[in-house]
Every structure is written in structure tokens, then in C-alpha cells.
Amino acid sequence: MGTTATTSAVLARRRSYHVGNVRSQLSAAASALLESEGASALSLRAIARRTGVALGTVYYHYADKHALLAGLAVEGFRDLAEALHAAADARGEMSSLRASGMAYLAFVRARPALYGLMYEMRDVGRREEVEEAESAAFAEMIRAVGQDFKPGSDPDAIRQVAQAIWACARGVAALALARGGPGRLDSETVREAVLGLEILVSRR
Structure with missing residues (x-):
């Protein structure tokens, strides 16, 4: 029972993270990369690597x-x-x-x-x-x-x-x-x- 409750709490936190925080995290990483390396260095794959966010999630936020x-x-x-x-x-x-x-x-x-x-x-x-x-x-x-x-x-x-x-x-x-x-x-x-x-x- 305790394990189920813990698993549910973790999943809830993950859902909240993806809904509320991922886009701002991706944006912040893109801004930092832009200022440090220029627009040519920007790509969805580069942002995924920099943030540790799955590439599919990055594509969810940016086509x-x-x-x-x-x-x-x-x-x-x-x-x-x-x-x-x-x-x-x-x-x-x-x-x-x-x-x-x-x-x-x-x-x-x-x-x-x-x-x-x-x-x-x-x-x-x-x-x-x-x-x-x-x-x-x-x-x-x-x-x-x-x-x-x-x-x-x-x-x-x-x-x-x-x-x-x-x-x-x-x-x-x-x-x-x-x-x-x-x-x-x-x-x-x-x-x-x-x-x-x-x-x-x-x-x-």
C-alpha cells in the first residue's frame, strides 16, 4: 500500500513538472545557449541534451x-x-x-x-x-x-x-x-x- 502511494506521488510530481516547468526550463536553456554560442547552435536536440529532457517532450512544446x-x-x-x-x-x-x-x-x-x-x-x-x-x-x-x-x-x-x-x-x-x-x-x-x-x- 505504501509503495503504491509512493509511486502515485512520484507520477503526480512528474506530471506537474511536465505541465508547469518543462517549457520554462527549455526556454531558459535555449536562451543561455543562444547568448553563449549563437543561434546557429540552437536545435531541439541540443536543448534536449542540455536539459536532460526527452527529445519527444521538446517536440511537444516546439514543433x-x-x-x-x-x-x-x-x-x-x-x-x-x-x-x-x-x-x-x-x-x-x-x-x-x-x-x-x-x-x-x-x-x-x-x-x-x-x-x-x-x-x-x-x-x-x-x-x-x-x-x-x-x-x-x-x-x-x-x-x-x-x-x-x-x-x-x-x-x-x-x-x-x-x-x-x-x-x-x-x-x-x-x-x-x-x-x-x-x-x-x-x-x-x-x-x-x-x-x-x-x-x-x-x-x-
Whole structure:
């Protein structure tokens, strides 16, 4: 009786593990592999080896490598959205524009391979779920910029400013990564880019 109860408890834990934890474990392993070895090293088999999860289970969560990459991109945009939201809310005396702009570029510096993958899947992969995740992150930029405007300001103007910041941040990030990785995106470059945008916006 005791053995049966023990076996049932073990099976229950395994079912719970597979339902609640495996996907996050696979995602974390894929993210780590992406940053350490690049997208070319990613495969469902490599993730299975790294985590010790059965290959069939990996395929249950990701139909193929493209789905894996799209999943990472979605999670990347969600993390970026959270970073922008937190920065705007914790800005103190700093403008929301500056706080969110610096948070965006800090994300790029910290997770360059993931950032590159996010836009590869957004611009080349054309996955709907990735586009929706980027839109949600951009909404956080709109929210942040709106905090710097007077109540009742034109929503179109706020969106246009947010779009300019988004495009500029993408450009600065792309240039830095093309020149040799996040190390080229130094703090002074980040500061000057964001302050330049802030000056332009202040003249609106």
C-alpha cells in the first residue's frame, strides 16, 4: 500500500513538472545557449541534451526549430516590455523618455544575441505572435512617452514621438551590434543618443 502511494506521488510530481516547468526550463536553456554560442547552435536536440529532457517532450512544446526561435523572440519582447514599464515607473526626476530609452538600450547591451533574434524573427520570420509581442512592447514605450506630455495631449503626437524613439533605439542598437557586439554600445553612446532625442522632443 505504501509503495503504491509512493509511486502515485512520484507520477503526480512528474506530471506537474511536465505541465508547469518543462517549457520554462527549455526556454531558459535555449536562451543561455543562444547568448553563449549563437543561434546557429540552437536545435531541439541540443536543448534536449542540455536539459536532460526527452527529445519527444521538446517536440511537444516546439514543433520545430523555427517555433523555438519564435518562442524565444516572443519572450524577449515580453522581457523588453517589462523593462520599459519598470523604468518608466521608477524614473524619479528623470523624464520617462530618457528612462525608457536607456532601458531599451540597456536591454540590448545585456542580451545582444536575443535582441538580434527578436528582430530577425520579427522582420524575416514574419511570425504573427512575434509581431504581437513587439506591438505590446511598443505600447509600453507609448505609455512612457505619454507621461512626459501634458494631460489631454494629442495621442497621435505621443505615438509619433514614441515611434521616433523606437526607430532611433533600433538604429543605435543595430549599428553597435554590427560594429562588434554590445561592447561597442558603451554607456556614453547610450546617454548621448537618448539625450539627443530628449532635446528634440522638448522643442515640440
